[in-house]
Amino acid sequence: xxxxxxxxxxxxxxxxxxTMVLNSLDFAIPGQWQNTTNFEQMIREVTGERDEEMIQKIxxxxxxxxxxxxxxxxxxxxxxxxxxxxxxxLGAAALANKVGSKIGFLNFLNRLTPNNEKAQAIxxxxxxxxxxxxxxxxxGLPGDSIGDFVAALREYESDALMRxxxxxxxxxxxxxGADFIMKVESTxxxxxxxxxxxxxGFSSVSKLIPGNNSEGKLxxxxxxxxxxxxxxxxxxxSHNLTQNEVMKNLSNFVEFSEDKLDYVAAFLDxxxxxxxxxxxxxxxxxxxxxxxxxx
Amino acid sequence: MKNKKISSFIIxxxxxxxxxxxxxxxxxxxxxxxxQQESISxxxxxxxxxxxxxxxxxxxxxxxxxxxxxERVFTQEKGGFVQAKLKKNGEDLAILAIFDTISNPxxxxxxxxxxxxxxxxxxxQKGSNSTAVLVGDRYxxxxxxxxxxxxxxxxxxxxxxxxxxxxxxxx
Numbered sequence: 001x002x003x004x005x006x007x008x009x010x011x012x013x014x015x016x017x018x019t020m021v022l023n024s025l026d027f028a029i030p031g032q033w034q035n036t037t038n039f040e041q042m043i044r045e046v047t048g049e050r051d052e053e054m055i056q057k058i059x060x061x062x063x064x065x066x067x068x069x070x071x072x073x074x075x076x077x078x079x080x081x082x083x084x085x086x087x088x089x090l091g092a093a094a095l096a097n098k099v100g101s102k103i104g105f106l107n108f109l110n111r112l113t114p115n116n117e118k119a120q121a122i123x124x125x126x127x128x129x130x131x132x133x134x135x136x137x138x139x140g141l142p143g144d145s146i147g148d149f150v151a152a153l154r155e156y157e158s159d160a161l162m163r164x165x166x167x168x169x170x171x172x173x174x175x176x177g178a179d180f181i182m183k184v185e186s187t188x189x190x191x192x193x194x195x196x197x198x199x200x201g202f203s204s205v206s207k208l209i210p211g212n213n214s215e216g217k218l219x220x221x222x223x224x225x226x227x228x229x230x231x232x233x234x235x236x237x238s239h240n241l242t243q244n245e246v247m248k249n250l251s252n253f254v255e256f257s258e259d260k261l262d263y264v265a266a267f268l269d270x271x272x273x274x275x276x277x278x279x280x281x282x283x284x285x286x287x288x289x290x291x292x293x294x295x
Numbered sequence: 296m297k298n299k300k301i302s303s304f305i306i307x308x309x310x311x312x313x314x315x316x317x318x319x320x321x322x323x324x325x326x327x328x329x330x331q332q333e334s335i336s337x338x339x340x341x342x343x344x345x346x347x348x349x350x351x352x353x354x355x356x357x358x359x360x361x362x363x364x365x366e367r368v369f370t371q372e373k374g375g376f377v378q379a380k381l382k383k384n385g386e387d388l389a390i391l392a393i394f395d396t397i398s399n400p401x402x403x404x405x406x407x408x409x410x411x412x413x414x415x416x417x418x419x420q421k422g423s424n425s426t427a428v429l430v431g432d433r434y435x436x437x438x439x440x441x442x443x444x445x446x447x448x449x450x451x452x453x454x455x456x457x458x459x460x461x462x463x464x465x466x
Contacts, residue, residue, distance in 0.1 A: 054422030060330035068343035140373040293392035
């Protein structure tokens with residue numbers, strides 16, 4: 001049996017490289033994300049409830065809902081956990097003692113292999129699709145409901161909005177700059193199914209990506225990116241996001257040199273698991289929000 | 296000099312012991328551990344939602360519709376459950392939901408002592424900021440405030456805007 005939802009939330013790190021990166025993005029969406037790492041506290045935040053008996057009932061109901069595999073929450077968690085797992089274990093171990101002091105980025109250069117542009121672009125597209133599929137699993141829309149997801153994006157808040165912000169900033173602006181949407185689009189347009197299958201990020205989550213075969217899955221990835229594109233363009237412009245601004249905020253805790261942005265991207269890949277971290281918080285938040293109306 | 300060394304040794308020793316103690320003290324079990332144990336024993340499929348629960352989408356039609364500056368945005372649709380946000384000029388006011396209590400019959404217990412009625416159906420306060428109606432002895436329609444300006448009177452008013460009569464006929 002997998003872990004309980006309260007254990008998953010209670011065990012989230014309070015302070016590590018992931019939370020530092022996410023906190024550094026607060027400039028883009030001020031005050032939206034708090035790193036809640038206590039399930040009971042999250043119940044109080046989401047529900048505004050003060051009645052202890054009610055809090056107990058809500059938490060208990062959320063526990064049952066999470067454990068019922070037919071309800072989609074386990075699938076969503078699996079997606080969030082797997083999409084940024086490949087490099088993370090390595091990075092977390094190397095950086096275990098680095099939290100608190102400024103990270104001397106150059107010390108890590110020899111451990112980093114920057115992704116080529118293509119792999120980096122696929123990575124962003126896969127994460128976007130994972131978000132879409134996980135959203136549908138959590139909120140109960142059909143698994144390939146691209147339109148519903150796009151409409152729901154404007155309701156995104158707290159951990160979910162932070163995850164999308166990080167996707168745009170960390171996986172888009174840092175490695176590619178302002179042209180990231182064009183670069184991902186042109187990569188997807190020229191991608192063969194074989195190249196897709198060779199991508200580690202894709203193979204780790206492909207079983208839950210809609211599509212009967214690799215071709216269908218690639219089509220779904222392209223369609224999803226196409227549908228979310230204008231939301232991303234709007235988000236970047238309405239929040240005045242630039243590569244410089246993101247780097248300036250990251251430089252509060254990482255020392256890096258400007259000519260090595262591809263290495264910075266690789267470093268962030270290796271040292272953060274922001275999909276898993278904020279994804280766990282989003283699942284718990286959604287469960288609580290449902291449970292409070294089911295008791 | 297020697298005293299300083301001794302005192303720093305004592306301080307280090309105390310700090311070290313504290314660290315050791317705190318790392319050895321097991322965390323108290325969560326208040327939700329009981330539910331976890333029961334749920335595990337029950338299995339991992341169809342344990343939280345009854346197979347006969349009404350399809351969530353059936354409930355959408357009974358929600359109050361958008362009017363003027365008020366907007367209703369559906370946020371969750373699961374077996375026996377639909378949830379929406381109520382917004383006014385883009386600001387969240389409350390969460391609205393219809394739930395088929397077949398999946399959690401204990402939700403009906405609160406209505407046994409109900410003295411209040413909305414459109415003829417029993418109504419109760421649930422917890423500190425939620426009001427609910429039990430329709431057809433099966434469907435719980437509830438509103439939870441997410442804004443301080445949206446109080447109990449507003450919750451009752453908006454509960455009466457649901458099509459409770461038609462909902463009571465859903466089988």
